[in-house]
Amino acid sequence: xxxxxxxxxxxxxxxxxxxxxxxxxxxxxxxxxxxxxxxxxxxxxxxxxxxxxxxxxxxxxxxxxxxxxxxxxxxxxxxxxxxxxxxxxxxxxxxxxxxxxxxxxxxxxxxxxxxxxxxxxxxxxxxxxxxxxxxxxxxxxxxxxxxxxxxxxxxxxxxxxxxxxxxxxxxxxxxxxxxxxxxxxxxxxxxxxxxxxxxxxxxxxxxxxxxxxxxxxxxxxxxxxxxxxxxxxxxxxxxxxxxxxxxxxxxxxxxxxxxxxxxxxxxxxxxxxxxxxxxxxxxxxxxxxxxxxxxxxxxxxxxxxxxxxxxxxxxxxxxxxxxxxxxxxxxxxxxxxxxxxxxxxxxxxxxxxxxxxxxxxxxxxxxxxxxxxxxxxxxxxxxxxxxxxxxxxxxxxxxxxxxxxxxxxxxxxxxxxxxxxxxxxxxxxxxxxxxxxxxxxxxxxxxxx
Numbered sequence: 220x221x222x223x224x225x226x227x228x229x230x231x232x233x234x235x236x237x238x239x240x241x242x243x244x245x246x247x248x249x250x251x252x253x254x255x256x257x258x259x260x261x262x263x264x265x266x267x268x269x270x271x272x273x274x275x276x277x278x279x280x281x282x283x284x285x286x287x288x289x290x291x292x293x294x295x296x297x298x299x300x301x302x303x304x305x306x307x308x309x310x311x312x313x314x315x316x317x318x319x320x321x322x323x324x325x326x327x328x329x330x331x332x333x334x335x336x337x338x339x340x341x342x343x344x345x346x347x348x349x350x351x352x353x354x355x356x357x358x359x360x361x362x363x364x365x366x367x368x369x370x371x372x373x374x375x376x377x378x379x380x381x382x383x384x385x386x387x388x389x390x391x392x393x394x395x396x397x398x399x400x401x402x403x404x405x406x407x408x409x410x411x412x413x414x415x416x417x418x419x420x421x422x423x424x425x426x427x428x429x430x431x432x433x434x435x436x437x438x439x440x441x442x443x444x445x446x447x448x449x450x451x452x453x454x455x456x457x458x459x460x461x462x463x464x465x466x467x468x469x470x471x472x473x474x475x476x477x478x479x480x481x482x483x484x485x486x487x488x489x490x491x492x493x494x495x496x497x498x499x500x501x502x503x504x505x506x507x508x509x510x511x512x513x514x515x516x517x518x519x520x521x522x523x524x525x526x527x528x529x530x531x532x533x534x535x536x537x538x539x540x541x542x543x544x545x546x547x548x549x550x551x552x553x554x555x556x557x558x559x560x561x562x563x564x565x566x567x568x569x570x571x572x573x574x575x576x577x578x579x580x581x582x583x584x585x586x587x588x589x590x591x592x593x594x595x596x597x598x599x600x601x602x603x604x605x606x607x608x609x610x611x612x613x614x615x616x617x618x619x620x621x622x623x624x625x626x627x628x629x630x631x632x633x634x635x636x637x638x639x640x641x642x643x644x645x646x647x648x649x650x651x652x653x654x655x656x657x658x659x660x661x662x663x664x665x666x667x668x
Contacts, residue, residue, distance in 0.1 A: 220236070220244070220269065220273075221273045223307070224269055224272070224273060224303070224306055227303070227306050228269070237257075237261050237262040237266070237419065237421050238257065238261065238418050238419045238420070238421075239255055239257035239263055239266045239413070240262055240265060240266040242255065242266075242415055243255045243266050243267065243270070243389075244266075244270050246411060246413070247270040247271060247357075247387075247389060248270045248273065250356075250357075250387045251387070251411060252388040252406075252408045252409060252410045253389055253390070253411045253412070253413055254363065254392075254395075254399055254402060254412050254413070255267070255390070255392075255413050255415075256391075256392060256393070256412070256413070256414040256415070256416055257391075257414075257416060257419055258416055258419050258421070258422055258538065259393045259535065259537075259542065260421060260422060260514070260538055260541065260542025260543055261415075261419050261421045261543075262421065262543070263391045263393075264295075264361075264514075265299070267359050267391060268296075268300055268303055271357055271359070272300070272303055272304055272306070272307065272309055273307075274356075275307070275309050275332050275333070275356075276332070277307055277308040277332065279330070279354065280332075280353075280354040281330065281332060281333070281350070281351070281352070282332050282333070282354055282355060282356045282357070283355070283356065283357050283359070284334055284341070284352070284357070284358045284359070284382070285300075285333070285335040285336075285359045286336070286337070286358065286359065286361060286366060286375060286378070287335060287336065287337060287361050287362065288361070288362045288365045288508075288511050288512075289509075289511060290316065290317060290318070290337060290488060291479070291488065291492060291509065291513055292361065292362070292511055292512040292513060293314075293335050293336050293337055294313055294315070295512065295513065296335045296361065297311050297312065297333075300335065304332075309332045309333060310329065310331040310333070311331055311332070311335060312327070312331040312333075312334055312335070313334075313335050313336055314327075314334060314335070314336030314337070314340045314344060315340055315485065316339050316340045317484055317485035317488075318340075318485050320343075320344075323340075323344070324344070334350065338366065338371055338374035338375055338378060339374060341378060342374050342378060352378075352381050352383070353383065355382045355383060355386055357387040357388075357389065358378070358379060358386055358388055358389070359391065360375060360388070360389070360390045360391070361391050361512060362512055363390035363391060363392040363396070363397070364394050364395065364397070364531065365392075367390075367405075368396065376405070388402075388406055388408055388410065390402060390410070393416075393534060393535060394534055395414075396531075398412070399412040421542075421543055421544060422541055422542070422544075423541045423542070423546050423547060424541065424546050425537065425540065425541035425546070425547040425548065426547070426548045426549065426571060426573075426582050427537070427549045427551070427569065427571065428548060428549060428550055428571055428573035428580075428582060429551050429553075429558050429570050429571070429572055429573065430550060430553075430573050431554060431558060432552050432553070432554075433554060437465075437524060437552055438465055438468050438469070441454065441465070441469070441522065442469065442472055442474055443575065444520075444522065444550070444580065445469075445474045445476070445501045445502055447575075447578060447579065447580060448578060449519065450501060450580070451495075451502070451519050452503075452519065452550070453503050453505060453509060453521050453522070453536075453539050453540075454502050454503065454504045454522040455505060455506070455507070455509075455510065455522070455524060455536050456505070456506055456524050456525050457507075457525040457527075457528065458506075458525070459506060461524070462480060462505070463480075465504060465524065466504050474502065475499070475501040475502070476500055476502035476504055477495055477500040477502070477503055477504070478491060479492065479503055479505040479508070480505065480506055481506065481508055495515070502522075509539075510532060510535040510536045510538075510539070513539060515539060517545055518539055518542075519540065519547065519548065520547065520550060521539050521547070521550070522552065523536065523549070523552060524552055526552075526557050529564070530564055530565050533561075533564065533565050533568075534565075548573075548580065550580070551570070572584075
C-alpha cells in the first residue's frame with residue numbers, strides 16, 4: 220500500500236488488510252481483470268477503492284467507473300471514494316436513477332475522476348453523450364451476481380462496449396453466479412478469480428435464530444422486538460404490498476420505523492436511511508433491494524419477516540449484520556412449514572431457537588436450580604413455549620405471549636343480617652323508580668277526558 224494511503228488507513232482505525240484486500244491489491248494495480256469473492260462485510264469496497272485511487276491521476280477526465288445495483292449502495296460507495304480520494308485530490312460523483320438528472324450533468328462537467336452509479340442512469344447519460352468513457356481505465360461491477368443477470372447484464376455489456384478495448388474489468392460479490400471462464404467468454408478478456416470466502420475471518424459471531432409464529436401474529440411479535448432496549452433491525456419482506464401493510468400497522472401503534480422500497484423517490488429513501496443510521500428509527504422495513512452491500516455500522520439484528528426464496532438471498536440479507544468482527548443476530552419468522560423449508564434451503568447454517576426473556580432476545584433459555592427461587596417476573600410472564608421439531612430433537616420457539624395472571628376468586632361469607640329491635644325495619648322508598656302502571660293510568664285518564 221502507498222505510504223500516504225497506509226497512514227490514512229491506520230488513522231481510520233484499521234490494523235491490517237482483510238483477506239480480499241490483500242488478494243486483489245497487486246492485480247488491480249497491475250491492470251489485470253479479475254473477479255473477487257469474499258463474505259459480506261469483509262471490506263470489498265476498500266479492496267478495490269484503495270489500489271484504484273493510488274493509480275488515478277488527479278485533474279484528469281473520468282478514469283474509474285463503478286456499477287452498483289441500487290441507489291443506496293451507489294451513494295455509499297461514492298462516500299467511500301470521496302473520503303479516501305481526499306488523500307490524493309480525487310473527485311467522485313454518483314449517477315443514480317430517481318435523482319435530478321440535470322444536477323448530475325452539471326457535476327459531470329467538473330470532470331470527476333471517479334463516477335459511481337446504477338447501470339440504467341449511466342447508460343442514459345452515455346447515449347446523450349453526457350458521460351464520456353474515452354479515458355476510462357477501469358470498470359468495477361459491484362455485486363456482480365446481481366448485475367450480471369437478466370436485463371442488467373445487457374446494460375453492463377453495452378457500457379463495457381462503450382469503453383476502450385483495453386479497459387480493466389473487476390467483478391466483486393459475496394456469492395458466485397458466473398465463473399471466471401464464463402466472464403472471459405462474455406466480455407472477451409482474461410479474468411482471474413480470487414476467492415477468499417473460506418479463509419476470511421472478518422465475520423463476527425452471528426446467531427441464526429428461529430421463531431415459530433403464526434402469520435397474523437408477526438406484526439405483534441415485531442412490535443415486541445422494537446420495544447427491546449438497544450434493539451435495531453433491518454426487516455425484510457418478499458412483497459411491497461406486505462411491507463406497506465406492516466408499515467401502516469406499526470405507524471398506527473406508534474412504533475419507530477421507516478420503509479425503504481423501490482417505488483419511493485430518492486429523497487424519501489435517503490431520509491429513511493439517514494434516520495435509521497442515526498438510530499432515530501428502530502426498524503427499517505425493506506425488500507431485497509437493501510440486501511446488497513449496505514453497510515450499517517454495528518447493526519444488532521436482521522429480521523426475515525418473510526423468509527427468502529433462495530440461499531443467495533439469505534446470504535446477502537444476513538450479511539447486513541455481524542460485519543467486521545461485530546456480533547449479530549438473525550430472526551427468522553414463520554410457521555412449521557416455513558422453518559422446515561428454511562433448513563433445507565441453507566443446510567450449512569446452524570439454527571437455534573430464540574427466546575424473549577427479561578427484556579432481551581437470546582438463544583439461551585433460563586434454567587432455574589432447585590435452590591434458586593423463581594422470580595416474580597418469571598412467574599408473571601411466560602417467556603416462551605417450546606415444541607419439538609419435526610425432523611430433530613431441537614426445539615424452536617412458539618409465539619411468546621404474556622401469561623395472563625388469573626386472580627383466584629375467594630368466596631367471602633355473606634354477612635349476617637342485623638337483628639332489629641322493635642319490629643321490622645322501615646323499607647327505603649326509592650322515589651326515582653319509574654312506575655309503568657302509574658304512567659299508563661295517567662295516559663288512560665288523559666285519553667278519556
